[in-house]
Amino acid sequence: MRLAFILGEIGSGLRRNLSMVVSVILVTFVSLTFVGAAGMLQMQINQMKGYWYDKVQVAIFLCNESSTSAGCASGAVTDEQRENLGKMLESPAVKQYISDFQFESQAEAFQHFKEQFSNSPIVDSVTQDQLPASFRINMKDPEKYQIISETFSSQPGVETVSDQRQVLERIFVWMNGASVVAMGIAVVMIVCAVLLITTTIRLSAFSRRRETGIMRLVGASKTVIQLPFILEGVIAAVIGALLASGTLWLVTLWLNGDLSRQFLNTPFISSAQVLVVAPVLIALGGGLAGIASLLTLRRYLKV
Amino acid sequence: MRRVRRGCRRVMIRFENVTKVYDPNARPALDDVSLEIDRGEFTFLVGASGSGKSTFLRLILKEDRATSGSVYVAGQNVANISSWRVPRLRRGIGVVFQDFRLLPQKSVFANVAFAMQVIGKSRSIIRETVPEVLKTVGLEGKEKRMPHELSGGEQQRVAIARAVVNRPGILLADEPTGNLDPITSMGIMGVLDKINQNGTTVVMATHDDDIVNEMRRRVVELRNGVVVRDEAKALYTSMIPVVGESRLLKDASDEELDRATGAQQ
Numbered sequence: 001m002r003l004a005f006i007l008g009e010i011g012s013g014l015r016r017n018l019s020m021v022v023s024v025i026l027v028t029f030v031s032l033t034f035v036g037a038a039g040m041l042q043m044q045i046n047q048m049k050g051y052w053y054d055k056v057q058v059a060i061f062l063c064n065e066s067s068t069s070a071g072c073a074s075g076a077v078t079d080e081q082r083e084n085l086g087k088m089l090e091s092p093a094v095k096q097y098i099s100d101f102q103f104e105s106q107a108e109a110f111q112h113f114k115e116q117f118s119n120s121p122i123v124d125s126v127t128q129d130q131l132p133a134s135f136r137i138n139m140k141d142p143e144k145y146q147i148i149s150e151t152f153s154s155q156p157g158v159e160t161v162s163d164q165r166q167v168l169e170r171i172f173v174w175m176n177g178a179s180v181v182a183m184g185i186a187v188v189m190i191v192c193a194v195l196l197i198t199t200t201i202r203l204s205a206f207s208r209r210r211e212t213g214i215m216r217l218v219g220a221s222k223t224v225i226q227l228p229f230i231l232e233g234v235i236a237a238v239i240g241a242l243l244a245s246g247t248l249w250l251v252t253l254w255l256n257g258d259l260s261r262q263f264l265n266t267p268f269i270s271s272a273q274v275l276v277v278a279p280v281l282i283a284l285g286g287g288l289a290g291i292a293s294l295l296t297l298r299r300y301l302k303v
Numbered sequence: 304m305r306r307v308r309r310g311c312r313r314v315m316i317r318f319e320n321v322t323k324v325y326d327p328n329a330r331p332a333l334d335d336v337s338l339e340i341d342r343g344e345f346t347f348l349v350g351a352s353g354s355g356k357s358t359f360l361r362l363i364l365k366e367d368r369a370t371s372g373s374v375y376v377a378g379q380n381v382a383n384i385s386s387w388r389v390p391r392l393r394r395g396i397g398v399v400f401q402d403f404r405l406l407p408q409k410s411v412f413a414n415v416a417f418a419m420q421v422i423g424k425s426r427s428i429i430r431e432t433v434p435e436v437l438k439t440v441g442l443e444g445k446e447k448r449m450p451h452e453l454s455g456g457e458q459q460r461v462a463i464a465r466a467v468v469n470r471p472g473i474l475l476a477d478e479p480t481g482n483l484d485p486i487t488s489m490g491i492m493g494v495l496d497k498i499n500q501n502g503t504t505v506v507m508a509t510h511d512d513d514i515v516n517e518m519r520r521r522v523v524e525l526r527n528g529v530v531v532r533d534e535a536k537a538l539y540t541s542m543i544p545v546v547g548e549s550r551l552l553k554d555a556s557d558e559e560l561d562r563a564t565g566a567q568q
């Protein structure tokens with residue numbers, strides 16, 4: 001009975017304040033979309049970093065059957081060549097620059113590739129043979145990359161020596177900048193949303209002061225009096241959060257559709273990852289609205 | 304005039320040296336008021352505007368806190384009631400106002416049912432109780448009317464029904480006949496009397512001398528926050544001439560002054 005009563009009160013409150021409620025929904029929608037976008041940019045950066053990014057700096061890719069570079073004219077790397085390269089990495093001349101290294105076999109490379117590109121159609125068309133085995137090197141001083149590159153790129157069995165960081169770092173700087181801007185806009189919009197919720201709840205409390213006055217006099221509990229107002233704000237904010245989540249989901253669909261066909265070498269975050277962001281957005285929207293409503297009621301609704 | 308204090312159980316409302324100060328620079332709204340109202344008693348609270356009647360009622364409801372002294376309702380010191388238990392106190396007290404305070408978009412039935420819904424009474428109990436109470440206040444068959452379709456007296460009856468539907472032990476009425484003509488007012492007094500007969504303690508603040516004189520109940524007169532008269536079966540204006548009356552009356556409103564002198568002549 002009491003639940004039905006509270007729900008009825010919420011319904012009438014939402015109807016009476018429709019224009020304000022719609023504006024709350026829209027403002028939370030926009031602000032949370034920016035919050036979500038910032039979060040998903042960070043997820044995208046992690047996705048692009050792949051397995052090795054945070055662990056090593058330099059990779060020495062070895063020839064495989066399909067390598068086309070000049071160094072691989074004699075075909076795939078032989079076991080002998082590989083052991084040779086391993087010995088070179090252990091030799092004092094090279095060892096002084098590196099702190100440690102690991103060998104990634106084709107099988108392991110394929111495993112990591114599948115993980116990184118799990119959302120991409122490319123994963124189905126790539127086989128283990130097409131991926132190069134590699135030595136992954138952790139530098140004592142990343143600036144000394146040139147020395148490694150010069151020493152190894154001309155060795156037999158080496159396809160290429162690359163510093164993946166240098167390529168990705170520039171993109172990441174841009175993406176981090178974008179996520180900071182998105183976060184900044186989000187903060188401003190969240191302030192707007194909170195102020196708007198405060199005003200809406202205040203209006204709502206004012207327009208229903210007759211009811212709440214009577215509720216107080218006949219001894220309704222604080223919960224019964226305040227809950228409809230708080231839920232009004234929370235419901236509006238949660239609708240906004242759901243719209244934001246939906247928008248972000250559409251963005252991931254676009255990333256994995258059109259965009260992933262254009263940039264086959266870039267792994268994109270999946271639509272499923274929206275499921276990680278959405279609960280955060282809903283909790284954030286609902287929580288902020290709840291707190292804003294509660295504080296407003298404490299000032300404007302005597303119980 | 305103090306009444307002899309009877310057994311504690313019989314006392315419904317007790318004021319012990321209660322002082323209420325709203326503005327430290329002005330005189331207190333209530334000044335060292337001590338008073339007892341028994342269970343089942345009908346008490347008129349009379350006095351000019353600003354004499355402290357409304358403050359008296361607000362203190363019973365714990366809408367305000369006494370500056371000093373204690374207020375006991377049903378044996379409980381209201382100062383010791385924690386804020387989350389105040390609703391329980393108020394469930395035991397019904398309140399009626401001069402301006403009815405009905406919800407305009409709700410029917411008569413819904414207005415009365417509202418008081419039960421918000422404290423979580425079940426639908427079946429509401430369906431059972433509301434018609435009974437409407438019958439008590441003389442509004443049988445008017446359940447579906449909207450407040451604007453009712454006369455002032457009928458609206459006040461709805462308000463009374465709402466105040467007593469949860470069977471409170473106390474009914475506070477703040478000038479319930481203030482907006483009504485004399486005949487309608489007498490009808491309302493009949494309803495309040497009937498509720499009082501059923502055992503509810505009624506405290507009614509009023510300016511209406513006709514009603515007070517007609518009913519012949521206990522009268523407590525406040526002036527400038529002080530109890531100046533407390534008589535059983537009394538009239539609106541005291542029969543006993545008070546020395547220095549004219550000086551005291553200077554503080555009262557003109558209307559009060561006219562009434563007081565008119566009754567003495």
